[in-house]
Amino acid sequence: MAFVHSLNLVPRVLKGEVNAVARLLTRAEAGSHECRPALDEIFRRAGRAHIIGITGVPGSGKSTLVARLVAAIRQTGRRVGIVAIDPSSPFSGGAILGDRIRMGAIAADPGVYVRSMATRGALGGLARGTLEAIDVLDAAGYEMVIIETVGVGQDEVEVARATHTTVVVSAPGLGDDIQAIKAGILEIADIHVVSKCDRSDADKTVADLKNMLSMGLASARGSWQVPVVPTSAARDEGVAELVAAIDRHWTFLREGNRLEERRRLINERRLLKAGEEILRDQFVRQRNGQVLKLLEQLQARTLSPRTAAERLLQDIHPGDAP
Amino acid sequence: MAFVHSLNLVPRVLKGEVNAVARLLTRAEAGSHECRPALDEIFRRAGRAHIIGITGVPGSGKSTLVARLVAAIRQTGRRVGIVAIDPSSPFSGGAILGDRIRMGAIAADPGVYVRSMATRGALGGLARGTLEAIDVLDAAGYEMVIIETVGVGQDEVEVARATHTTVVVSAPGLGDDIQAIKAGILEIADIHVVSKCDRSDADKTVADLKNMLSMGLASARGSWQVPVVPTSAARDEGVAELVAAIDRHWTFLREGNRLEERRRLINERRLLKAGEEILRDQFVRQRNGQVLKLLEQLQARTLSPRTAAERLLQDIHPGDAP
Numbered sequence: 038m039a040f041v042h043s044l045n046l047v048p049r050v051l052k053g054e055v056n057a058v059a060r061l062l063t064r065a066e067a068g069s070h071e072c073r074p075a076l077d078e079i080f081r082r083a084g085r086a087h088i089i090g091i092t093g094v095p096g097s098g099k100s101t102l103v104a105r106l107v108a109a110i111r112q113t114g115r116r117v118g119i120v121a122i123d124p125s126s127p128f129s130g131g132a133i134l135g136d137r138i139r140m141g142a143i144a145a146d147p148g149v150y151v152r153s154m155a156t157r158g159a160l161g162g163l164a165r166g167t168l169e170a171i172d173v174l175d176a177a178g179y180e181m182v183i184i185e186t187v188g189v190g191q192d193e194v195e196v197a198r199a200t201h202t203t204v205v206v207s208a209p210g211l212g213d214d215i216q217a218i219k220a221g222i223l224e225i226a227d228i229h230v231v232s233k234c235d236r237s238d239a240d241k242t243v244a245d246l247k248n249m250l251s252m253g254l255a256s257a258r259g260s261w262q263v264p265v266v267p268t269s270a271a272r273d274e275g276v277a278e279l280v281a282a283i284d285r286h287w288t289f290l291r292e293g294n295r296l297e298e299r300r301r302l303i304n305e306r307r308l309l310k311a312g313e314e315i316l317r318d319q320f321v322r323q324r325n326g327q328v329l330k331l332l333e334q335l336q337a338r339t340l341s342p343r344t345a346a347e348r349l350l351q352d353i354h355p356g357d358a359p
Numbered sequence: 360m361a362f363v364h365s366l367n368l369v370p371r372v373l374k375g376e377v378n379a380v381a382r383l384l385t386r387a388e389a390g391s392h393e394c395r396p397a398l399d400e401i402f403r404r405a406g407r408a409h410i411i412g413i414t415g416v417p418g419s420g421k422s423t424l425v426a427r428l429v430a431a432i433r434q435t436g437r438r439v440g441i442v443a444i445d446p447s448s449p450f451s452g453g454a455i456l457g458d459r460i461r462m463g464a465i466a467a468d469p470g471v472y473v474r475s476m477a478t479r480g481a482l483g484g485l486a487r488g489t490l491e492a493i494d495v496l497d498a499a500g501y502e503m504v505i506i507e508t509v510g511v512g513q514d515e516v517e518v519a520r521a522t523h524t525t526v527v528v529s530a531p532g533l534g535d536d537i538q539a540i541k542a543g544i545l546e547i548a549d550i551h552v553v554s555k556c557d558r559s560d561a562d563k564t565v566a567d568l569k570n571m572l573s574m575g576l577a578s579a580r581g582s583w584q585v586p587v588v589p590t591s592a593a594r595d596e597g598v599a600e601l602v603a604a605i606d607r608h609w610t611f612l613r614e615g616n617r618l619e620e621r622r623r624l625i626n627e628r629r630l631l632k633a634g635e636e637i638l639r640d641q642f643v644r645q646r647n648g649q650v651l652k653l654l655e656q657l658q659a660r661t662l663s664p665r666t667a668a669e670r671l672l673q674d675i676h677p678g679d680a681p
Contacts, residue, residue, distance in 0.1 A: 073665060077663035080660060080664065081660045081661070082660075083660075084660055300658060301658060305650075305654060308642070308657065308664055308667050309639065309642055309668075310664070311664040311668035312642070312668040313635050315669060316631070316634045316672075317631065320631055328627075332623060332626055332627060335629070335630065336622060336626060338403045338404075341398065341403070342402065342490075342629040342630055342632070343636075344399060345630050346633035347637060349630065350637055350638075350672070350675055353672055353673075353675075
């Protein structure tokens with residue numbers, strides 16, 4: 038198979054060709070310089086999809102929920118792209134399987150595209166290429182793009198800042214420590230889901246969430262009333278209600294200039310993240326040059342990290358291709 | 360109380376004056392520009408302390424362990440500084456209490472200094488000022504500086520990259536999802552601790568860890584044999600063994616040029632992080648200027664995030680004070 042330049046993949050991505058989508062996503066995830074002009078063009082052509090983040094603490098049953106949610110969305114005729122971010126070793130880069138397998142049933146549907154990406158903890162927050170992956174699926178015509186994260190903390194907040202609608206999944210009966218961590222991500226929710234509502238202690242979780250929302254956290258979402266949607270995979274309940282809540286939030290955003298505001302926040306994050314990526318590229322490029330010299334001075338403690346970084350930044354010429 | 364310039368606090372920090380330490384830490388955490396020359400000077404004067412990271416999944420009993428560990432270290436006569444990183448809302452910046460309270464008993468000891476810092480999830484990884492806090496405690500003469508993190512994932516890996524010795528705490532009987540996440544942080548351990556070893560299922564956790572280590576992960580640590588230390592807070596067992604393991608690792612590092620290598624890795628991370636901080640400062644400074652114009656072009660999708668970031672970086676003059 039001859040090498041196809043990324044820019045030549047763009048028209049095929051725009052026509053929704055799965056093969057072209059897959060190849061461009063692989064290059065985006067690898068951080069290939071060759072694909073940058075293509076991703077720039079994809080960014081310019083994207084902007085129609087409803088981007089949905091789904092996040093939850095470990096053990097919340099989130100992956101099962103996502104599989105059912107996608108099936109329910111498909112019944113409304115819409116195409117769905119999924120970016121699944123796996124927890125993985127920052128050293129090996131290897132993904133942990135398991136949750137992915139449950140997606141098998143829907144993966145055969147041509148109206149669904151699932152892309153699994155490893156996190157790159159060491160580089161901070163979202164995996165490289167995640168935001169570009171959203172653009173690619175958006176430009177390829179998927180009406181809804183779902184970002185699913187496994188884990189807690191940093192990544193979830195990053196995801197919330199890259200999406201239009203954030204769904205936070207909670208489950209009854211998780212331990213106190215888990216609940217404490219969860220507190221940090223509760224505020225990012227546009228929609229709460231309580232899974233496993235066949236359990237007897239689920240009512241308490243639903244009540245706790247509603248109680249917390251009534252205490253004023255909802256105000257962070259403007260006039261949007263954050264709903265709490267109970268679901269049960271065992272009883273096959275609540276997923277249609279979740280689709281309805283997601284659609285209702287999308288309608289809400291498109292009233293007035295709310296969607297524009299949300300997009301503006303997303304773009305702020307992207308600008309900053311892109312800057313950080315350029316900085317890291319410079320670091321790698323200069324590893325045996327200027328960076329080496331600065332490190333020697335840090336090692337001898339004759340220079341502080343801040344002063345060394347200032348010198349590194351002064352020498353950045355971002356346009357340089359490696 | 361008149362304002363004392365940060366540079367004037369430095370000699371007092373070097374003498375170990377707790378009051379000066381506290382004030383400089385507060386300024387470092389706030390990201391005050393005024394204290395930068397002082398922190399630069401502190402960096403140059405630091406470099407003697409043994410920096411220890413202690414991390415573990417939620418529910419691992421880590422905080423109880425840290426309290427006992429500190430008490431045991433104090434019995435050897437050494438002074439201990441502790442930087443405790445709290446999970447907190449990225450929006451409110453408010454810390455979750457609870458774990459901190461357990462530290463109360465040792466907080467009255469003048470040979471122990473405890474500093475609690477909020478995470479700043481939104482800015483990626485470690486809280487601002489964490490690395491500087493290590494320097495300050497190091498320069499103030501604490502022979503051991505312990506960084507304790509609550510939570511899982513990103514922060515832990517960052518902590519491991521800022522310390523000489525990383526202790527990972529596991530507990531028996533945590534769920535599968537927790538274990539999966541834990542897999543990502545197991546590799547960062549120089550020392551494993553299994554807490555709650557009074558439980559009957561603890562033997563299995565110890566055996567699992569040893570088994571995993573024997574499968575070759577230990578090779579990442581060179582010739583260091585990663586020990587698995589069983590502890591029990593209920594039976595007051597294992598803490599002396601943990602102190603011994605930590606001391607053994609410090610001795611190991613100081614043989615050959617291992618400590619220099621570790622310090623070099625730490626300095627690499629610090630250089631990159633300092634660069635990211637300068638970038639963020641520029642972003643904030645230009646929020647109503649160049650950043651505003653770039654965001655308008657992103658919003659109109661006439662410019663890609665990457666190109667916009669290149670333009671932002673070209674205009675950075677790091678030396679500018681705001």
